[in-house]
Amino acid sequence: MNRVLLSTRKGLVELSGRDGGLHYDKTHFIGDPVSVTATDAEGRWWAALNLGHFGTKLHRSEDRGRTWREIAVPAYPEKPEDPDDPNTWTLQQIWCLEVDPKVPGRLWAGTIPGGLFRSDDYGDSWVLNEALWSVPERKGWFGGGYDQPGIHSVAIHPQDSNHLTVGVSCGGVWKSHDGGDSWTLVGEGLRAAFMPEDMQFNKAIQDVHRLVVSPTDPNRVWVQHHNGVFVSSDGAETFTELEPEPSAFGFAVAVHPTDPDRAWFVPGKKDEFRYPVDLAMLVNRTNDAGKRFTAQREGLPQEACFDLVYRHGLAVDDTGDRLVMGSTTGNVWFSDDGGSRWQSVSTHMPPIYAVAFAE
Amino acid sequence: MVEVSFTQNLQRHVECHALQVADGTLAEVLERVFEVYPALKDYVLTEQGELRKHVMLAIDQQLVQGALPARQRLNSGSRLHVMQALSGG
Incomplete structure (x- = not known):
């Protein structure tokens, strides 16, 4: 872990790891909203900007952020004329950006209003995945968090680049085994308690807030859902609902890089309140696939705390020991012991949309 | 000729300097501007060819936001200023 990248309302903040902690280094694109970043093993960085006036832009660096160049979005x-399609076909945000580690140049971008895009040339050009865009259920997807629906999670199978799992807010969990040529709606057991009784288990309307897949056991899928926490042991085909205390509501989830049973969540008071329960910050950790959760509070504020951690606001590094999280109120916390104890890195960052470790 | 200018805020992101282009409809004038500054198009219009929600045009003293009056004629001597709306910041 050399660096942490914070995608914030006022730029891409770069932190450096030294002296056992994280320290402010510099800000790229200062003043401009950055929705998400991606990095690859060769030192390429991507930053998606969401300019308030002039739209979504994408920049790439070939030298770990020293220089940047705007590329295609x-x-x-x-x-087409279609009264049944309520959504605009205009890019509103790049919500997630994932590098395929096995295929040089390949990236997947999940966007609002719900399009999944692929690039095979490091982002110089992009193609809409027509197969997912054309599923009949897509016209019924609806906004969750934003006015229009969006794809916030794209999980690439670590051994098989053709095996993709996608989370949609609000549109459930979709899987492809052929590189995106065809898609299947999965997620039996996901439950939306806020829906009418006969719609609660409808797979196509589930508001998955964030979906992550274990890198060492791709059958283990963790979901932080609007309605609660869910875990799958069969590659997202079916899920079991879990009931962590003090709240199952939240946005973020991170899974350990080598232990599929170990995952972290940052709960908040549901639904529309969205502040820490009792105004006391905690990270919920499970070490046993969700049988038990332990609230980790050491180093986190336990009174008068309003921090909300968005769906990409929590990250774990390759060791599984170091975690970082950033909040909508500009706090950044770091842990180097698997989330047991946290230290404050900054209390006055802009609102944070996403955090990521980078080499 | 139509005099075209841009807000400084836009020039911070993409190369564009004041220029003169042949008069015509608004759509034709914009197309001529984008021929000179191709990267500018995506900053002003969406991929559906619509004016971005938070971009505003001033045609002489007429402010345009939302639907693009593509067929409106800009005569020789007209001025077109491309600016950000006060919303969206």
């Missing part, structure tokens, strides 16, 4: 095709 995913673009939607011309929208």
Whole structure:
């Protein structure tokens, strides 16, 4: 762990690891909202900007952020006349950006209003995944968090680049085994308590807030859902609902890089309140696939705390020991012991949308 | 000729300097501007060809936001200023 990248309302903040902690280094794109970043093993960095006036932009660096160049953004095709499609076909945000470690140049971008895009040239050009965009259920997807639906999670199977799992808010969990040529709606057991009784288990309307897949056991899938915490042992085909205390509501989830049973969540008071329960910050950790959760509070504020951690606001590094999280109120915390104890890195960052470790 | 200028805020992100282009409809004038500054197009219009929600045009003293009056004629001597709306910041 050399660096941490914070995607914030006012730029891409770079932190450096030294002296056992994280320290402010510099800000890229200062003043401009950055929605998410990605990095690859060769030192390429990508930063998705969401300019308030001038739209979504994508920049790439070949030298770990020393220099940047604007590249193409995913673009939607011309929208046909279709009274059944309530959504605009205009890129509103790059919500997640994932590098395929096995295929040089390949990236997947999940976007609002719900398009999944692929690049095979490091982001110089993008193609909409027509297969997922064309599933009949897509026109029924609806906004969760933003006015329009969006894809916030794209999990690439670590051994098989053709095996993809995608989380949609609000549109459930979709899987492909052929590189995105065809898609299947999965997620039996996901439950939306806020829906009418006969719709609660409808797979197509589930508001998955964040989905992560264990790198060492791709059958183990963790979901932080609007309605609660869910875990799968069969590659997202079916899920079991878990009931962590003091709240199952939240946005973020991170899974340990080598232990599929170990995962972290940052709960908040549901639904629309979205502040820490009793205004006391905690990270919920399970070491046994969700049988038990332990609230980790050491080093985190336990009174008058309003911090909310967004769905990409929690990350774990390759060791599984170091975690970082950033909040909507500009706090950054770091742990080097698997989330047992936390130290404050900054209390006055801009609102943080995403955090990521980088080499 | 139509005089076209840009907000400084836009020039911070993409190369564009004041220029003159042949008069015509608004769509034609914009197309001529984008021929000179291709990267500018995506900053002003969406991929559906619509004016971005938080971009505003001033055609002489007429402010345009939302639907693009593509067929409106800009005569010789007209001025087109491309600016950000006060929303969206």
